Amino acid sequence: KTEILKILDGLKDRLFSLSCAFYHNPETGLKEFKTSAACISILGEFGFKVNKGVAGMETAFRASFGSGRPAISLLVEMDALPEIGHGCGHNISGVASIGAAIAVSKIIPQIGGSVVVLGTPAEEIGVGKIAMIKAGLFDGLDVAMMAHPSSKRMVSRVFLGLIRLNLHFKGKPSHASAYPEEGVNALDAVIQTFNSINAMRQQLRNDVRIHGIITDGGIAPNIIPEKASASFYVRAKDLEELYSVRERVLNCAKGAALATGCKLTIEEGADMNAPMKINKALADIYRRQMEFLG
Incomplete structure (x- = not known):
């Protein structure tokens, strides 16, 4: 020494x-x-x-x-x-x-x-x-x-395991003032996904973490967004819980797509980081x- x-x-x-x-x-x-x-x-x-x-x-x-x-x-x-x-x-x-x-x-x-x-x-x-x-x-x-x-x-x-999720919603563009009824707002689907995840937090274990950002929210306020995307990290201290929360987050996104009439594309990170022993x-x-x- x-x-x-x-x-x-x-x-x-x-x-x-x-x-x-x-x-x-x-x-x-x-x-x-x-x-x-x-x-x-x-x-x-x-x-x-x-x-x-x-x-x-x-x-x-x-x-x-x-x-x-x-x-x-x-x-x-x-x-x-x-x-x-x-x-x-x-x-x-x-x-x-x-x-x-x-x-x-x-x-x-x-x-x-x-x-x-x-x-x-x-x-x-x-x-x-x-x-x-x-x-x-x-x-x-x-x-x-x-x-x-x-x-x-x-x-x-303790180091939590990590799964990366990129969620892409596709709607229909329209002029937000002249013809709003003809549009399908992809940003609404992203916001609804965040709201659903936030409502779910009360029922999550203390070690679970979900954090995300909006990566695409439209191009102009007077155009109903045709496309919108969000990126999320899901973390938990064991694999079983990690995969369980992943499914719940994806269900939030699927429900938001259904509610808004958007199409959802899920892009998952190529590799999952397992919890560290x-x-x-x-x-x-x-x-x-x-x-x-x-």
Whole structure:
């Protein structure tokens, strides 16, 4: 432990500069070109074998040092939020993973095994890690870990599963003043969907979350909208409840389409994020190390 702390102390200026580079060059999901390049550069400098553009994503990477087991992976989330920047602190967590990986690589000749850094793009839209899992990049790893910034002191927490739903309603356009009776208002269907979901919230479990936005609400106030769309995230802490709430949300949309005379098209995200299972043993080890550091 003392040796690793000395290594990290020697790296602190480099890591701080890297964190600042993350922060001042925020890039959204799958567009983390500068961020990915900066990560690859420093890992390559410290002797990591780097594979770029893995899992069909230009900004994803796999960097490894050592060989054999145990194979410990540290995850680097890189993307920022639109307009906000690094609101989730990837400029901190990603650099922490890189620093930890470099420090561990220095003592691998003594302890054996390997350390693998996975650059996981598009965390904010939930696609990077799923694509990398499907591509087999998590195969053969004994553990995958990272630390996420927080305003609270905790070593683990529940992460809800997530399903993405895009709802598209099609009605019939008409002049809103001259011939309103000839139109079928697609925006009414979107609003009714929101109202139905809000009415349903009273009967939902405390862990369930449903949040959405209107992504298309028409083109002009004096034209009855022919098309309107909304995007929703459905979250719950177990798969059974997640799928159950998904069906209830879709029924709200179907009912709104029926009530307004619109046609509904459902576009579901290609991949569902399953609820995360917490490794309590690993979390306890992490807690003890934090206590050791004071």
